[in-house]
Amino acid sequence: MPGAAPSRSDCLPPGPIVFVKRPEMQRTLILLKPDCFQRRLVGEIIARFERKGLNIVAMKLIQITPELSAKHYAEHAEKPFYPSLEEFITSAPVVALALEGLEAISVVREMLGATNGLKAAPGTIRGDFSSSRQMNLVHASDSPESAERELALYFGETEFCDSEQELARFMRAADE
Ligand code: CMP
Numbered sequence: 001m002p003g004a005a006p007s008r009s010d011c012l013p014p015g016p017i018v019f020v021k022r023p024e025m026q027r028t029l030i031l032l033k034p035d036c037f038q039r040r041l042v043g044e045i046i047a048r049f050e051r052k053g054l055n056i057v058a059m060k061l062i063q064i065t066p067e068l069s070a071k072h073y074a075e076h077a078e079k080p081f082y083p084s085l086e087e088f089i090t091s092a093p094v095v096a097l098a099l100e101g102l103e104a105i106s107v108v109r110e111m112l113g114a115t116n117g118l119k120a121a122p123g124t125i126r127g128d129f130s131s132s133r134q135m136n137l138v139h140a141s142d143s144p145e146s147a148e149r150e151l152a153l154y155f156g157e158t159e160f161c162d163s164e165q166e167l168a169r170f171m172r173a174a175d176e
Contacts, residue, residue, distance in 0.1 A: 023102040028141045029150035030099055034092035035135040042095055053171040058098035058155045064090050088134055096154040105147055108140045
């Protein structure tokens with residue numbers, strides 16, 4: 001019938017319907033480690049996260065104790081490098097941050113680069129600033145499960161702030 005509204009099937013392309021997985025809004029735990037603090041790279045590295053469009057939703061400067069180190073690095077506690085890692089991570093203050101963004105966990109890990117600064121690609125944070133496996137400047141959660149566990153080690157529920165920012169509408173489309 002002329003002028004009739006198209007039916008739903010008229011609007012769909014031919015072929016099977018493909019469901020696209022929407023990117024997920026995530027929070028991730030970041031530690032700017034003692035080498036980052038001592039080398040005065042804190043501002044430089046936070047600036048990279050901000051410019052990427054990630055939102056800081058919690059942040060504090062703390063001195064990690066051996067007890068907190070053992071909890072944070074529980075999966076490495078039996079590794080030969082753990083005593084040295086504990087000595088390093090407790091040696092000076094760290095900045096703990098919670099970052100929020102679409103697929104923030106993998107986005108931040110990509111921004112950091114490989115664990116060993118010598119192997120990290122140029123352009124990544126470690127690739128640009130680190131030449132060490134231990135002193136690799138930044139820790140970031142490696143999975144949603146780790147992020148949940150690690151965020152709870154450093155922040156209470158009431159320490160997270162609303163992340164809605166005026167510039168958000170220039171960072172991504174409303175349906176992304
Ligand atoms: P991070 O991402 O915080 O997770 C574990 C940390 O242990 C890692 O960064 C490094 O700082 C450190 N690390 C990993 N592998 C080694 C290693 N072989 N020797 C010394 N330190 C290591």
